[in-house]
Amino acid sequence: MPEGNEIHRFAQTHAALFAGRKVHVDSPNGRFADANALDGKKLLGVDAVGKHLGYNFGRDLIMHVHLGIYGDFRQGKMPLPEVTGAVRLRMYTRTDWLELRGGTDTSIFSGAKWGSLLKRLGPDPLRPGADPAPGFEKIQKRNTQIGALLMDQSVFAGIGNIYRAELLFRARISPWRPGKETSLAELKGIWKDAKKLLSEGVKNTRYVTTIPKDRPHRSARLVLEEELHYVYRRHGKPCFICGTKIGRKEMAGRTVYWCPKCQKD
Ligand SMILES: [Zn+2]
Structure with missing residues (x-):
């Protein structure tokens, strides 16, 4: 299971590739039913806390990802690779793509729901200024x-x-x-x-x-x-x-x- 350092690394990498851009989002295996709500929207930033990722598409449009034990990302340069296996989520621009397989949760959180997740979690040593x-x-x-x-x-x-x-x-x-x-x-x-x-x-x-x-x-x-x-x-x-x-x-x-x-x- 990835630990916090890998989650923060994903947040940094994904933000560098996609933040500030309009992205396409879809769910080839249909396990992320709300992908449509994000398709064509601009990704504002990617946040990481503990083992959770939050892709911010605006107020009440935060895509929450928890990888669990088996979830994993792949990324590459366009064109999109052929879909093989259970691809839950794809995010892509004209130049780059990202794929997520597995994971325990991919869903849209409201700002309030993301806030209550943060409250439930203890301090994260990788978050600047976190109070232990x-x-x-x-x-x-x-x-x-x-x-x-x-x-x-x-x-x-x-x-x-x-x-x-x-x-x-x-x-x-x-x-x-x-x-x-x-x-x-x-x-x-x-x-x-x-x-x-x-x-x-x-x-x-x-x-x-x-x-x-x-x-x-x-x-x-x-x-x-x-x-x-x-x-x-x-x-x-x-x-x-x-x-x-x-x-x-x-x-x-x-x-x-x-x-x-x-x-x-
Ligand atoms: Zn010893």
Whole structure:
């Protein structure tokens, strides 16, 4: 499932291609029945919050897209490619096209509905000026494990499975620790690190979370694919810091990875 950094990257790319232009919108498989309402209209801008995209065609004409686990975009230069498979949405101008397959939602939101979505979501570390305090407050009130709380989009918006695992490792906090046992200083550290890692992940398609001095080869260049992350999908392999085998376990339906020694309960 794409995490917030990819969603923000889509917003930037799509805005660069289509914002300020009149676009054609259609739905080859008919699963976006309201495509007609947007066809021929000017796209004003593209907004991203957490894992949600909002294509602004004017007041009460916001096309909401949530990719879920399987949704994905493709783009290219005109002419349009032949429709193959379940294309839910196409957007195109004389020069460029965009296709969406799958996704859990593609629908038109009113301004009020978009506003209430924003209210429901926690602060997004990729939104400039986002205030993390409400997220900190929620975490410090709950007995739920910090690993599950970081994935809860009403706590922070945009953090998924990879960043959850890596942020907690970098903070040396066990994903199993109850939220209320984390200090404000620790939470501020996680937020600052999330801003840094996710912003890097908007620019680069590889999410590198390790720093050179911690990698087995201590190289500024990644020698092995395995050196991308400290714990994510490294279960059974030695921790780069202490050599302990990285653990893997289910937590609230998603797999969590952590070092049982470096990360404190
Ligand atoms: Zn370790």
